[in-house]
Structure formats: C-alpha cells, structure tokens
Amino acid sequence: MSNLLILQHKSQLEISRVLFLASSTLLPEAGIGKRTEFDVNNISVAQAVLSEIRDRCGLREGDMSAAALSKIYSVLSEEISLVVLEGVDLNKIKTRLGNKGDLHPSQYKIVFGQQIEMIEALGVTKSHLESVIRHPNASIDLAPQSLNEERDPRVSVKVKFINAKRTENNYALFVITQRAGEFQVVVGAFRVYVADVPLKNVSEPMDVVRAFVAKYGVPFRLGTVVSSFIEREVINLHQPLEAAAKIDVLHPKSGKIYWPLFAGDLTRFTDPQGGVLGEVLLSFVVDVSEYIQTLHKHNVSLPADPEKFFKHRPHKVS
Amino acid sequence: MAPTSNPADIYRDLKRAVERRDRHNYKINEQKVSLKTLALRWEINEQINSEQKEEIIYLIDNADFTDWRPLLYVIPRIFVESRLTLVPANKRASFGLEYIVPDLKRSEFDIVEL
Numbered sequence: 228m229s230n231l232l233i234l235q236h237k238s239q240l241e242i243s244r245v246l247f248l249a250s251s252t253l254l255p256e257a258g259i260g261k262r263t264e265f266d267v268n269n270i271s272v273a274q275a276v277l278s279e280i281r282d283r284c285g286l287r288e289g290d291m292s293a294a295a296l297s298k299i300y301s302v303l304s305e306e307i308s309l310v311v312l313e314g315v316d317l318n319k320i321k322t323r324l325g326n327k328g329d330l331h332p333s334q335y336k337i338v339f340g341q342q343i344e345m346i347e348a349l350g351v352t353k354s355h356l357e358s359v360i361r362h363p364n365a366s367i368d369l370a371p372q373s374l375n376e377e378r379d380p381r382v383s384v385k386v387k388f389i390n391a392k393r394t395e396n397n398y399a400l401f402v403i404t405q406r407a408g409e410f411q412v413v414v415g416a417f418r419v420y421v422a423d424v425p426l427k428n429v430s431e432p433m434d435v436v437r438a439f440v441a442k443y444g445v446p447f448r449l450g451t452v453v454s455s456f457i458e459r460e461v462i463n464l465h466q467p468l469e470a471a472a473k474i475d476v477l478h479p480k481s482g483k484i485y486w487p488l489f490a491g492d493l494t495r496f497t498d499p500q501g502g503v504l505g506e507v508l509l510s511f512v513v514d515v516s517e518y519i520q521t522l523h524k525h526n527v528s529l530p531a532d533p534e535k536f537f538k539h540r541p542h543k544v545s
Numbered sequence: 546m547a548p549t550s551n552p553a554d555i556y557r558d559l560k561r562a563v564e565r566r567d568r569h570n571y572k573i574n575e576q577k578v579s580l581k582t583l584a585l586r587w588e589i590n591e592q593i594n595s596e597q598k599e600e601i602i603y604l605i606d607n608a609d610f611t612d613w614r615p616l617l618y619v620i621p622r623i624f625v626e627s628r629l630t631l632v633p634a635n636k637r638a639s640f641g642l643e644y645i646v647p648d649l650k651r652s653e654f655d656i657v658e659l
Contacts, residue, residue: 247585254579256636293571300574304605307581311602320603323596331609 248273322408328368348536350527
C-alpha cells in the first residue's frame, strides 16, 4: 500500500525496494557496513517517486535545501512505515518489544501485583513506583543464560536517585518488575539511604541492589545453595521448582519479619548427579524488621504496624 | 568546518528541536528515514528477519521525542587509532578531515549530555 500514485498496483516487496532505493539516493552515505546491490530496473521508479514527492510538497526539482529535504524525508518515512506495517498486528509487535524490554518506559502499562500492600507498608507509594518505572536514572533487564524465552521471568531493575530536603535523607529507590508484553508488574521496591548504605562506587542498578542486600539481607538456603544473594546463577534445586523455590532463612530470629524475593525458573537441563537445574536471576531475603528501623530513622510515613502486612505471605516472587 | 559536520552546531540544533518538540526538524527527519532505510537494507541483506524489521520501524514511529536528543560521544583516539577510516573527500561535508570508526564498541567511548 502506498499513497504515491507511481507505486499504486505494485507489490509490497517492490514498493519496499523502490523506497529503499529512493531514500538511499538522498541520504548521506557514510560507507559503513555491507553495501547493497541496487536493482537497476527500480532506479527510474525511485527517481519518479522522488519527483512525485517534490510535486506533492510544492518543491522544485534540484532544491536540496534542509527545509526541502526535511519534507521529502518526512514523506519517505511515512511511506516506509505504510508498506512495512501493512497488515501487521501492531499489538503483536508491542508485545514482542515489551517482552524484550525494548519499549519506551512511557509505553508500558504498570500493574501493581500482590506485593503492593507490602511495598506500600514500607513507605513506597504507587506514584513513587510510577516515577521510577517511567523515568529511571538507570535500568537493567536481567538476561538469563540458560532459560528459554518461555521460561524467562523477564525481570527488570530500575533505580532513581531522590534528593530530600535534608541531605541525610537522600536515597536511591530501586524497583524490581517483571515484564509481560506491554505490562510491567511491580514485585518489589526498596529505599537505599545514602547515609546508611555506601553507594559511592555504584555504576549500574545491580550495584544498588547488592549494596542494599549487604546491609539488609540475611543468609538463606535455596535448593543446594546457601547464600545472602544469588544473581544469575544456575543451581541444583533438588526438587520441583514450586517446592524448591521455597526460601529458608538460616537462623531466623523470633519476632523478626523477613521478605524473601526470588526470580528464576527451571532450565531444560538436569543434573547428572540427580535433581533439576534452575537458573536464579535474582534472590535475596530482606530483614524487614531492621529495614523498618531505618525507615523510622528517616521519618518515612509508615502505617501503625507495617509488619502485619508481611504475615501469611508466599515466599516467592515468581 | 561546515555546519553540517560541526558537532557543536549539530548538537545545538538538535537540542533546540527536541526542547521545542519540532516535528519538522531536518536532522530528526533525516535520522528517522536513515534508520528505516537501514532496517530495509539489513532485511534485504538477510542480516535481520521481517519481524525485526517491523520492530525497528515501530520503535522509530513510536519513539519519545527525548529519544532524538543529541548525545556527544567522547572517543579517546588511542583506542581506535588503528581502525580509523578516512572519509573520501567527495563524501565529506567540507574540507576538514572526517573519520569513520566502523566497529566502535561501547567500552571505547563515553557519552556526554550538556
């Protein structure tokens, strides 16, 4: 399909080739990459396309001013989109891009999952979450090494630095989400106060998470592994995922509340020694009781008994 | 140096265009059609498939205006000296020397936003 008369009744492939040729003759050629052989039969059609565009825009032949070229580029750009996206389901493209983490942050729809009560109980509001997801200072999509596309939990970590009125209350807010097409499901969010956690050497979002876990994380057992922080690691889970992803805190203290986070899934591999292999993209356990003390110290507005929101909660994120 | 290849002029022009959300800016329109043409070329050369081509076109059509903001790449010459390709005189914007680094890696430059 094309709005240009010269391209009416031509096939999609022909139109595509002609538009490619027409644009290539106008654009600066940097001389990078593999060159493409032009079909000589299309050259005259490409010239006719450019003439028709000039006519339509009221430009004289040979006018190569920036204003003239801008108009021609604009029409060519629209024409390329018309021919490439003709008959294509745009929602499918959006879903593919969303799953890959390639949509612009403003194009994702934010979903507040079952963890939102806990997140809000720790003083992070929905508008805070939206601000971090839409306008992060830094963001990373955790790419699995051994999980196929269907099993990839599609986890993203986004960080935003927030300056408070008093510098001792400055903090980084990191948000963990799972992408599902054009949706981002919020699964966790924590404040990392600069006054309490060393953030001087952070250079990427996972550095912020690591620094947070170093302060508020506790050792736990997941499958055969004992750790305070598991990141992009293939481990033997010994048993089916549903049971294995249950995270056991080592030496839990009576009266303390913990929040275990887990993102991962089974790989298609089995351990020759027995057991199933899973890839853990991210797992840690937050000592919520200690974290709440920090929030109180920084005068964060919290509900009267924030810990009650953590009782009877499942032990896994995904 | 011609204005079309003067980094400072290109930077200022693009920055102004993004701030004003100028849909008719020459450089932005050139970038859009240039990226789309590359997608067509890559598909013709079988470097990408048709789904990837569609995704590129969709992303360009739906890009946020801020995606067109100028970035200044600071490339220490020492890392790329041996791979610098001199642009032929007939393809330069002016008499000044212009170079291409066809395989520049992310670790070889810093990005500056003014």
